[in-house]
Amino acid sequence: MSQPFRLTQGGRIERDAPLQFTFDGRPIHAFRGDTVASALLANGVTLVGRSFKYHRPRGMVSAGAEDPNAFVQLGHGPRTLPNRLATVTAAASGLEVRHVNAWPSLDFDLMSAFGLAAPFIPAGFYYKTLMWPRRLWPLYEHFLRHAAGLGHAPNAPDPDRYDQVHAHCDVLVVGAGAAGLAAARAAEQSGARVIVADEQAEFGGGLLSTTERVDGLPAPQWADAATSELSSAPEVTALPNTTAFGLYESNLVLLAERLHTDQPDNAGSESGARVWRVLPKQIVLATGAHERPLLFANNDRPGVMLAGAISTYLNRYAVAPGSRAVLFTNNDAAYLTALDLADAGVPVAAIADVRSDPEGDLPAQARTRGIPIHAGAVVVQAHGRGRVAAAELCALDGAPLGTVECDLLGVSGGFAPALHLHAQAGAPMTWNPQIAAFAPRPSHDIHPAGAVTGQLDLASALRQGTSAGAAAAAAAGCSNGHTPAAPRAAETHTSDLEPYWLPPGDLARAKPQFVDLHEDVTLDDLRLSLREGFQSIEHVKRYTTLGMGPDQGKLANPLATGVIAQLLGRDPASVGTPRHRPAYSPVSLGAIAGRHIGPLADPVRVTPMQEWHQSAGARFENVGQWRRAWYYPHPGESMHEAVARECLAVRHRVGILDYSTLGKIEVTGPDAGEFLDRVYTNAWKRLRPGRCRYGLMLGEDGMIFDDGVTARLDAQRYLMFTSTSNAAPVLAWLEQWLQTEWTDLRVYLTSVSEHWSNIALAGPRSRDVLAAAGTDIPLAQKDFPFMTFREGHVAGVPARAFRISFSGELSYEINVPADRALHVWEALFDAGRPFGITPYGTETMHVLRAEKGFIIVGQETDGSVTPDDVGLGRLLSRRKDFLGKRSLSRPDSVRPDRKQLVGLLTDDPARVLPEGGHVVDTPGRRRPLPMRGHVTSSYFSPVLGRSIALAMVAGGRAALGERLYVATLHDDRWLPARSCHPVFYDPEGARQHV
Amino acid sequence: MLLIPCPWCGPREDDEFTFGGEADIPRPADPAALTDEQWADYLFMRDNRRGHHREQWCHTAGCRRWFIVERDTVTNEILGASIYGDSP
Structure with missing residues (x-):
């Protein structure tokens, strides 16, 4: 049998739709409805990658977007995608899946030697050690880049095109689990336009992996009915395969939708991906919660899995992730998993419960089924190398309770609300001691519902979802008098969680205990950070790289808050959590860029010729x-x-x-001449119609902004030419003065460049x-x-x-x-x-123009050049004010040693000076060598039969004829030259007057 | 993303607009009469206010009109927009 861990019945996979893909070249058999992760587990593949730093073997921890380990590379060539999570990637026929961080192969990774060296490479190791000797850093870096893997970039430009959708709605529901479906239904029934998005291929969230019932139906069946009801509602846009990855100011929400995920041609590609930019009036956050891992030695071994994920693999995908389980918990949730395992025929060898007296419905049922429960007990170490082989149990006082063989170790440290979107927007959150985690505080336009509030049971989720959906619709101004009824589920009696962060006593010293699996941040790393004074959670993050992986620390951060609080003896509420930032999950850059690439991002303009x-x-x-x-x-x-x-x-x-390409602006109106007088340095009102004049435009700082010829077409109409590159900035500059400062002037500007x-x-x-x-x-x-x-x-x-x-x-x-x-x-x-x-x-x-000494704005000038600097002081009117005039009498503007425009003639007429070359008085090896100026334009002049150059040289105009030297890059030589008047050809200007 | 209420076109995304800095800095009527310090103050110094801020925006990719936006620089909340010539 090719799928040894596939259950014979149950699940939502389509057993009559088999498909096949490859993992590292090896065939994997799956069914439609599988994720890559569930298919790998069904085929008995538990090792999916090597860890980032120590190259330790890693397996699936979760069944969703929070997984720190299951990053894989999809496809090859220009369409390949690094950093995709096997746990959320739908299995598709022909998909190529590869591991990302092992060499030469996943099973035999030479770099796992890093694991042996782990005690010697703690957090901060690279910065402290590899700084010396400095010249070896490129070598170190080459090695580190090779060793620290995050997949491979595509080897050619992305051949695909990506669309973006701009959408508006009354209510956006993020997450389509129990609460999200209830909210979307309630909002729709209230008459709101609704968009509902869920990152998974199917709506339903936790409903798809639970054995509970809603409104008398099995939960998955109710989810299907609610989904088809929403899909057929005219004012609802239902978006599966869509991750809300960013929430910004003005409640802009970005969604990444993956299209055609089941088509072989698109296997592994995001060619159908598109980004939605949604501006909802109101938001329902039904993003659920992430189960929290627990600390013990070797808690990163493949086979250590979140309890809820085990239930999901069993119930939704009909996969048994192991053949003999031990569960470790501090709350009731793991008991549900124990019952699911027992139902699937997987023996549960032990449940270690931190709590001394677990009561409530679920523990009672587990007890009835004969599952051994160790109250007041913890798992302190996982045994086994490539995979868990046994769990070592201890009482809370440290007394050993023996070792239990297992190949699956389910953990549940409680649930932390997935408040990432909420927190990205800077919305407030509060510490909820009942769940020992931060929960979002509702605001006037963000309504949390379901597990994200800290209420974990199904009945509450349905109730909260319904009221959040109705409230959001009402706040968006949609109210048709209809009060939607909440779907019903059985009320369960659960007992409280008991926070558990550190193993008791010396067991907290056992190594290694991973807080962040993706970044290989251990409990020891956190201790080191705190010991060295980096105690703020943001400092811990930067010191240890906690939460900096592509998983954004979804599992690590909620755990770290409690661990740091206990290590410091502080209240977790005061420790806080690192700032959440977009994107919630990796999004391909192509989808973010959309059509804003190539000529659509930077248009190419051409003339009619x-x-x-x-x-x-x-x-x-x-x-x-x-x-x-x-x-x-x-x-x-x-x-x-x-x-x-x-x-x-x-x-x-x-x-x-x-x-x-020259910019052309028509300046019309009775006050056009007055306006030009204010923006140009010279006088315009008395220019006769039919005549042209050269003008200089300055910024208020007195520096040259643009130049060009303006013609007076008739009494109230001028045509202004601007330099090619300044056409738009000049128009914007003139408009700003007209609209904000000189609102009394009757002048109209029209761009006629095209x-x-x-x-x-x-x-x-x-x-x-x-x-x-x-x-x-x-x-x-x-x-x-x-x-x-x-x-x-x-x-x-x-x-x-x-x-x-x-x-x-x-x-x-x-x-x-x-x-x-x-x-x-x-x-x-x-x-x-x-x-x-x-x-x-x-x-x-x-x-x-260089032969004539004419300047080009942006070549001779650089925003620090006055008219006098380039020898155009004669264009400054003394009789009127103009923009920038006052700045020309600032002390700095009248320094005699300002750089001034001069010509340069090389001693060797065949040598053309390099543009940008530094000009000095005396060449030499002194550092710093005093610099007189720089070459701005340099050419070979055919009509003069020699090289010419323009340069800006300090105090240059008063010393024409002086000996100067120009640095060249190419042969490390200094070229001797003499300065001269910057007009090289026809200095009288006779030729243009004929 | 800021949703900016253009008085002429209605609320639009901020990438259609150009920011023009602090509002209410009139150009001195007679620059020649100012000391260097006074001119420098007009030219370079801005308040960088925390909280309520009157600032200039231009709907560059729309009607190309300049107008004044009142914004809280801490929360980015937009408190209103007005056109030049209207009393604030």
Whole structure:
């Protein structure tokens, strides 16, 4: 038989739907309805992984999301998923499951030698020991990374797409166990729009693994009926396979839904995963409780399992996780498991109960069934290496009670409410001494119900769920007068739990006793932390890594609170619990990112001429989000050769540039001139319509923010050009002043960047080209001089032509509507052929402007540069105020040793200085070497036949001609250069005025 | 996540908005008349208030209007929103 631990009957698995998957390559037989964990147990696989630090053998501890051990890797290649829990992953045909932390194999793990060294590598070991010698840290790190396993990252980008859903509802019910189902039903019956989510594949939670009855039906049957009722209700969205993993301000709840989990193609992949962003008016938290483990030596051995998990495997999955059991408890819950085991034919050899006189219905039934009960007794050690073989019992006074053989050791230290979501939102919680755990305090919009409140019995869960659902609906404004009745279950008489944290006396010194199984944090580690003064629970967490695993310490933290309290002799309420943070369980990054990846996260912007550039062989560069033609190499040409050819074409003939990316803002209204006067450093009101002017915009700190040409279109209308990358920031900046400060100004701003394409013709023959392309605009110098603009037609298309120049040549920038821009571009290009027209890209544009000493905001400037620093002090109006003006007279703004824009000419005209290179007076090996400045732009100038550079040099303007040196990275050399005036070509500016 | 009540568009998620810092810091009418200290105070100093805070927000991905939000900086509770020109 391939499933030796499968029970012959019972459970919710579909025995007529067998399936097969692999674990470390070995075939595992399962049925539909199994999880990977239940199938492994049915096949007799109890070892699922090795622990994080000591590589100790580990098995399933739970049957749910709280498991610290059952992390596995699913699938392979780009779709592989690390850190999935076998306990919540549905078994699917063809699924590939692998262990995550053992080498070379799970059964024979060389690194388990760490376990032998455990006494020598306590918490903090790495930080204390591996710091020396420092230069060996990379070696240590390499080794540690290999040894500490959390699975493998995918080996290629995720090929899948993930959706996100934005949803609103009146009531969100988190958890669809007894309380959640009752709450969802009550809210729906009150007329509320409801979303109900549960992390498991089926709704029902604990109802699916109990033998109790609800409204006269077996609990699983009642759960099925309630689920189908909810699924068919029009205003209910029922989401199984969906984990609520984060609760944020404004009650935003994030849900991770796993889709198509049963389809082989999706086996092990989250290609169907989607994240829901839900904004509910009210929340019912029916998240249940996690059973608490107990401390004893070797409490991490495979076969040590939470008692409730044993019941779940028996009743829900028809799997016996062992063949002979011992139970260890401090409350009634384990007795239910004892009865379940007995019903399944698994002998219970002993129950060790911390309490001296366990009374109540369940212990009584166990006694009747002849199960040996040791009252006032504890388990102090598990024997066995790869798996539990026996449990050693002791009386509370330390007197030995013998050793009982078993391969299954069920533990129950009580239940801790799963208040993670509640606590993430910073909502208050209180210590409930009855359950020795923290429980959430209800708030006006969060209603806890069921086991999360600390009330563990079924009847209470159904009652609380019903009233929480109705209350939430009413608080959300939904009330139709209907008072839903709570489903009924038998009231059980339970007796109180007795808190139990540390083994008695010296037995608390036995080693090792694990508090956090995932992080391998032992009782000794906690002692060490407290001894060294790290006593706050947050400090303990950071010192020992308690609760820092992907399981988020769901089992460890509630245990640690009690243990630390006892070690310190303090009240657990004052010890507290580490801050809970999202995500509750691991969520794949792809699902969180959703569609916000690639071009949808960072759009690619192109101009109408993009395809032309491509077919002309252009290379492109990214300028912000824009893809801009960088240069147009001929076949066989290097970038350097192509740029030189383009530069010389502009200087001697004519070039054509796609400059559509420039920001364009229309500034209209009666006060437009006044507005420009306030935001620009120079004067605008008296600029005549038809004329253009270069303007500088400063921040209030006096530093250059943007520059560009603005034209006055008519009396109340200006067109402002901004730099490409600043188009949006400038608009936002201007809007903020208009809307928040100068609300009296009648000015309107409209971004027209996308509306107008901009084609620049530059070079001595550009006038001839424009004329040849056909225009009704008079082009003679006297009719259309430099720094003016004219409206008319170009190539039959309405156009605005601006005689402005970023190259220092005769130049026209022609604005045409974007949808006609390609036509105009092609017409100009055709008309220019006889004149040798050459398309040029951004690299040539940069070289040409550098030859002229024109700055580029963000290249020469960096947010710490004033107009005077770059030699533009003449643009500062003395007659009016403008933004930033007052800052220009601050002492720091007028220091004579501020960095100033200068040109640099290398002694060797063939050497091009590195941009960003440090400028010094005297090279040398002194450290620190006093720095005079840095190179901001550097190119080979084809027209000058030598290299040129712009630099910001302290006090540079007063010392033009001085000897300076520039550091180079490549050959560790200093390049000698002399500073000069930053305009290298045509310093009189004659060429642009022709 | 903050749900911000834009006076023009209604409550929207905070990723549609841009934060503009403390409100009610008027630009001095005559900056030239200020001492360096007074100008620096306007330029750089902010209250970083604990509790009730009036601050500027812009509905960048919506109507592009600036408005004032009152927020408790401890609880992040939003106490109200108003448009410029309305009395606070």
